[in-house]
Amino acid sequence: MTYRYPEFADPKVRPRYTGIPTFMRTPYAEDWTGLDIGLIGVPFDGGVTNRPGARHGPREIRNQSSLIRRINHATKIDPYALCRIADLGDAWVEQPFELKGAHDEIAAFYKAVQAAGIVPVSAGGDHSVTLPIFRAIAADRPVGMVHFDAHCDTGDDYLGSKFHHGAPFRRAVEEGLLDPKRTIQIGIRGSVNDLGIWSFSHESGMRVIYIEEFHEIGVKGAIAEARRVVGDGPVYVSFDVDGLDPVYAPGTGTPEVGGFSTLEAQLMIRALGDLDIIGGDVVEVAPPFDPSGNTALVGATIMYEILCIAAAAHARRNGSGG
Amino acid sequence: MTYRYPEFADPKVRPRYTGIPTFMRTPYAEDWTGLDIGLIGVPFDGGVTNRPGARHGPREIRNQSSLIRRINHATKIDPYALCRIADLGDAWVEQPFELKGAHDEIAAFYKAVQAAGIVPVSAGGDHSVTLPIFRAIAADRPVGMVHFDAHCDTGDDYLGSKFHHGAPFRRAVEEGLLDPKRTIQIGIRGSVNDLGIWSFSHESGMRVIYIEEFHEIGVKGAIAEARRVVGDGPVYVSFDVDGLDPVYAPGTGTPEVGGFSTLEAQLMIRALGDLDIIGGDVVEVAPPFDPSGNTALVGATIMYEILCIAAAAHARRNGSGG
Amino acid sequence: MTYRYPEFADPKVRPRYTGIPTFMRTPYAEDWTGLDIGLIGVPFDGGVTNRPGARHGPREIRNQSSLIRRINHATKIDPYALCRIADLGDAWVEQPFELKGAHDEIAAFYKAVQAAGIVPVSAGGDHSVTLPIFRAIAADRPVGMVHFDAHCDTGDDYLGSKFHHGAPFRRAVEEGLLDPKRTIQIGIRGSVNDLGIWSFSHESGMRVIYIEEFHEIGVKGAIAEARRVVGDGPVYVSFDVDGLDPVYAPGTGTPEVGGFSTLEAQLMIRALGDLDIIGGDVVEVAPPFDPSGNTALVGATIMYEILCIAAAAHARRNGSGG
Amino acid sequence: MTYRYPEFADPKVRPRYTGIPTFMRTPYAEDWTGLDIGLIGVPFDGGVTNRPGARHGPREIRNQSSLIRRINHATKIDPYALCRIADLGDAWVEQPFELKGAHDEIAAFYKAVQAAGIVPVSAGGDHSVTLPIFRAIAADRPVGMVHFDAHCDTGDDYLGSKFHHGAPFRRAVEEGLLDPKRTIQIGIRGSVNDLGIWSFSHESGMRVIYIEEFHEIGVKGAIAEARRVVGDGPVYVSFDVDGLDPVYAPGTGTPEVGGFSTLEAQLMIRALGDLDIIGGDVVEVAPPFDPSGNTALVGATIMYEILCIAAAAHARRNGSGG
Amino acid sequence: MTYRYPEFADPKVRPRYTGIPTFMRTPYAEDWTGLDIGLIGVPFDGGVTNRPGARHGPREIRNQSSLIRRINHATKIDPYALCRIADLGDAWVEQPFELKGAHDEIAAFYKAVQAAGIVPVSAGGDHSVTLPIFRAIAADRPVGMVHFDAHCDTGDDYLGSKFHHGAPFRRAVEEGLLDPKRTIQIGIRGSVNDLGIWSFSHESGMRVIYIEEFHEIGVKGAIAEARRVVGDGPVYVSFDVDGLDPVYAPGTGTPEVGGFSTLEAQLMIRALGDLDIIGGDVVEVAPPFDPSGNTALVGATIMYEILCIAAAAHARRNGSGG
Amino acid sequence: MTYRYPEFADPKVRPRYTGIPTFMRTPYAEDWTGLDIGLIGVPFDGGVTNRPGARHGPREIRNQSSLIRRINHATKIDPYALCRIADLGDAWVEQPFELKGAHDEIAAFYKAVQAAGIVPVSAGGDHSVTLPIFRAIAADRPVGMVHFDAHCDTGDDYLGSKFHHGAPFRRAVEEGLLDPKRTIQIGIRGSVNDLGIWSFSHESGMRVIYIEEFHEIGVKGAIAEARRVVGDGPVYVSFDVDGLDPVYAPGTGTPEVGGFSTLEAQLMIRALGDLDIIGGDVVEVAPPFDPSGNTALVGATIMYEILCIAAAAHARRNGSGG
């Protein structure tokens, strides 16, 4: 027997503070058949170079995501009307003490997601996890990317490892997963130890909008550039919350003072709604450094914004509206 | 005997961290005779739909309001030179477990305030309390309103109740207390469960400035619209702190990422200084979610800004300057 | 298809920080068939008289309960070996603005649990929720109770209501649900407004161990008294975290300085392991007042201790060991 | 006109979270005529040697003291039935940048209190403020003292000053205000820079119970010693919250790990109820270091315990019961 | 022997969370010979008029400054390539209870710095400490200043003292240390008790950009004014973190709602890179009011921005590039 | 030149809140010649199985250790009079992404310490770091250990690794570094997934005092057992702060409700003062989970207690007193 109706039912019918927190109160799905979009946690922070804690990100993002409702008031997108969406649980790691193996475990999870024909929208974890996600979903051709971050994350070996949260996009290009010519990075800033630290971005042809340029050209200028760079091909949206000013996202491992605002981020993401979005993630939410919980709420909100444009794209690809 | 001078004396003469906290260090008045403006707390959060805690708002706003001084440096308004102002204490509720009765108790308090000829400037409490305030001060004719909020608060029944913090202004229009044609709502945003949730606002003729439009038209555009909409008649200013971005007001019950800033709010309120302000409130400050105390400081500051324009209007009405 | 193995699997096999948080990582069950014990959240705090926030208790207790493992190291009880245990979700309230109706909704949920033959172990919510639980599980005969609290909760009407978190056990006796002669209350303290406030406890025959007596007789003395009072009949364990000293449970609505410790509480609960435990609860965990999260961890730990003795009792009643 | 009844009325009739916070919800009195006991804040921390913040103590103690009710459940003392008690406001300092002058200002306030025949029960402020209190109330004869603290506070000059929070009781003895033979210090501990730092205590004849001895002799042993030492003469109770273990009082300026508990403190104070208590204080509550607010709640509770025994003593002295 | 390499070595080679925190991981220098720029803490808050705590600023700024790297990504300035830079430790005060003497102690420290030919870049402490710094470095001629603050700090006596954190720049002009005609103050706001409180700024010829004007003219307008006002002479940069909106710097003693952002501050400071910078400071970081640590991170970042322009100026003066 | 006197001078002469924080304000030593005891940080948490953050432990312990003074008031031990003591900086890890290599790096550091004849007293880091410390200091014979913890840390492989913070003492016995017959473990508790999880402790002959036994036998009983077990040979003291109740040490990665108190810990450590202490550590302080900072203060205090007994032992071994 079941009392009343299922736990993960329409959030309209029950108060926000109740229930077991899945992402956006979507149903938790062990059977992935027939799903369009999967919301996935990646509770792994073995790739951080400074403050750990992003392993706790998925839980708190799930918790705060109860505040998010169904329809995007600005774009009118209702992702749940367009797609079948579920919480797939976590791409967790059985052997977290070994970084490369951990990435392999994560990739294996996403390969199963990919094989099931599901578009992944993920919550990290540290930014190193985007690489194994790419290994699953970009295995057959390089993808374009709109990347929000304070850091280009195209660095080289650090602390003895090729793989860490400051290098995923160099590795992704090297592995043929990411098309640098169709990649734009927005919000880059912060002091550097080596002026050439992000030279891979520049030399490979990525478009880098430093925060100073963003301050000049504003949301509209950045949107125009993003649309120009990524064009019509498949696009992934990767959102590192440290791209935001730390006041919006204090709960992160390598904060850099002087970033963009959440509203600016929302406006930029929404403007990508007619692109061929094939997935996205929100990473680097580190709840232990987030006394007010706002970083996780921001993470949930951005995840929802990405979900909306991913749902619209998926529906268009499947001829089902949007 | 009394030692030195009265407790609630001119804040210039004693350090800010001392004394029993009344609003803005105004005297606490049990005798309301001769007062022009009353500062009132409404420690009630029985109308919230998510996180409670706004019942603790008046105390913390009083506490932080010791930081506020006498004169508005931008407008040069000294409300204390224009009006006799006191802290009237709290419109507290004897039977808080019953929502409708609680509203009746609050209304009774404000009817006494109204009968005493006092302009109320209040600190909530959740936004449901503005309805009983209106029942007292707008009983004889509908008023106009400048409403800052992430939500229109013109929703319908929810969780089994007509009365909650998401519906006061629908009820106020229905009861003939609020003139929707003279109402403007600024900062609206956030995902919705039903695209028509705020249709009452639109259909009744309220002017709704969603945050995306605000981002376009800016402070000046919003001011022009507000002045155009409310015109010359009596105007109430209702300020829900969740209209601000959550970084300015994390201590609130239903935060929505992506709002306006405190400076933008201040500039907008000050621009209403020549309107016929008949009262105002700051609501939804929930101290348990405010680890730094900044939300209460913001609440106190906005309350002071409203006090300034209310004092100027009162003085004009009474021919006493301003 | 399902990737790897079910979400709510044996907590031994995956890191604690991963996954969707159910109580103790038990499976979430919409089908209640064949279950022995149900772990239930009651996210309701409409009965508080001071600081609200206990509505958020079940979520945070679930979250922290991931730290709890399978077997009680002290008593060697493995509740999962003795009983089929699941998280039944929340006994949430559709119409939370109305206290009596809310209690009816909660009772209805527990009546379904009772009808399914499931022993409930619950996490509140404020202490008023124990009354509707009793209305379901004690409907056919009064039960005994071991009650840990700073307050007797046998008060009378307050703030206009018969029902609030300071009165459930007076109402339970009046309704024939609780046998006062088989009730012991441990940890009572705090200033009072009326020396007779807890006279109902004394006059009805409850055994009250004030904290001063507890300081004298210690854990062993309290255990002896508890066993003597409740005897062989059915016993419910109700644990209000404000019985603990506030340093162990700052996150609660009506803290009283000077309580017992968590270790003392654990030792007392374990000593009830051979009694006929028919259910229990942990109430008054209010996360907004719990900056370190320790109160929720304490709540989860105490809930586990009660689960262990409830499982042992259930197994004995069913001849299946323990 | 006045709405309903006075602000600072009987706390039984209104919820705890409402109203303007005076100590214990007593009336604020500008007219001191006829009062027996005055509750006084001393918002001064100019005498601290490490972390400041105790200047904010009185406000937060007032705020938390709303949780305290009328009657002591253990001793049955109702101080309000025995004495006329009011909040006298703060002994604040007009020229806080000058330590000796600040002490003079504080002493002047207490001399007025003394002249009015009022017994002071105070909330600091740092411990240096007890010296000017003594200068007022012990001017005509030395008093005895029960002193709870991690430090003897009988040090000598430090950081260039004779007067600071580590020296008040040396100065008090030197000035003939404190009788060292009738002084007991309980809870002393912590590393020292000079083994002789507290030699003044020993050489002047104070009884020092280090925390290690307290661990041996317990509450009962300490009570016996306190009663033996202070005898029948006038006694002041000075409670530095750093005497408690820091888990009970993290919000203090010079915490020392390893102290006594709040319950132990309560039991000790209550055992002094038949002595000739002539005043007391709770000092060193520093809210900026108190994220949960528990230190202020502890401060309010201890202040209430001292109030109870002071009221009983005053009533006996005046032949009015107790 | 020494293991590996020195503690305060190049921050590139070791993780940020390791080591003993000096400012920016520069070496701690007891031998000042040959240094160009000294990073100095001033752990003194004896001049505050409201909330203390800035004495703890230098430690937390040092702690957070480990996140700052070598080169300014926007201006390409590498201060360590241009100048020999070290942490000189703290200009701490032996007799902190006496404000004027404390200032003398601080001045003595800076006179030694000045005598060693070292440019000071400091972290306060409250803003009163800039006056003794000026007494050392501006002793032979008045300097110009770019001053970021919510307050002009040109007030008069307050709380019985000529010297406090609201008056240093009036005193500096009076003492011939500061040229008001070459002084600009940016970000001024907040209510006032006296409209003339900052009249000294206006009458002495300082350029005051209130926040409302800043909102109008923006970063570029403010930069143009700053460059026009200070011209070619020696310039000091004084940055009170309360000039920022409190969301960027909640950890401060006298916050004023409605300030500029960190990015705006960074852009303004960088635009001063070709001026004759002779020193600078970041003041009023009060860690006890900074639960997330962001204020200290902001303080460290601004200190680094000032360091960059100071290094460029010093290098130009010495003909060594920049 | 040097201003005044060296930075890391006698803590008596300067206020606690000043200066660059080394452990206990001892000098930072790059030249280890002639030192007796080294205070060492191990900022590594790559071995945690749940919440990370202990990598930040050394910094915060250093920061809080400024509160610790010279002489142990209870034992009269002045470690600085008995031994030459310095802060040796951190045994930090160049390649932290690889657990076994990280342990090798840590061991290399301690081998250098051992070669210099220095007794190490360390601050972790997670408990896995004690294994590489043993590899250095116990390489030539197994040592005895007094081990305070909630966990035996003698588990087997977990999450794919032989090495993690739940297994160091199994590995140490296997590697011949630790004599299980001379090992006592105090405070063990918490639920377990496998009743045999700590069977290695029992089977190898360690003496395990579970917290329930500790509650029975108390401090004196535990001391007697510890002294009996470890006897006259070389003894290491390893203090995991999760042995304490979480109220004393909330800032840790795997808290277990129901532990001993700090005073009990202090009394036990002091009672080991005449044993042959050859080193010790305090581990598992995780500052991101420590909002009040008390865990780090407790860590510093316990480190000091271990330092005192280590200094006394060293002095005896060297015939220099104690």
Ligand SMILES: [Mn+2]
């Ligand atoms: Mn990134």
Ligand SMILES: [Mn+2]
């Ligand atoms: Mn980043």
Ligand SMILES: [Mn+2]
């Ligand atoms: Mn609203």
Ligand SMILES: [Mn+2]
């Ligand atoms: Mn709202």
Ligand SMILES: [Mn+2]
């Ligand atoms: Mn209770």
Ligand SMILES: [Mn+2]
């Ligand atoms: Mn209760």
Ligand SMILES: [Mn+2]
């Ligand atoms: Mn003291």
Ligand SMILES: [Mn+2]
């Ligand atoms: Mn003390």
Ligand SMILES: [Mn+2]
């Ligand atoms: Mn300022």
Ligand SMILES: [Mn+2]
């Ligand atoms: Mn300033």
Ligand SMILES: [Mn+2]
């Ligand atoms: Mn351990």
Ligand SMILES: [Mn+2]
């Ligand atoms: Mn442990």
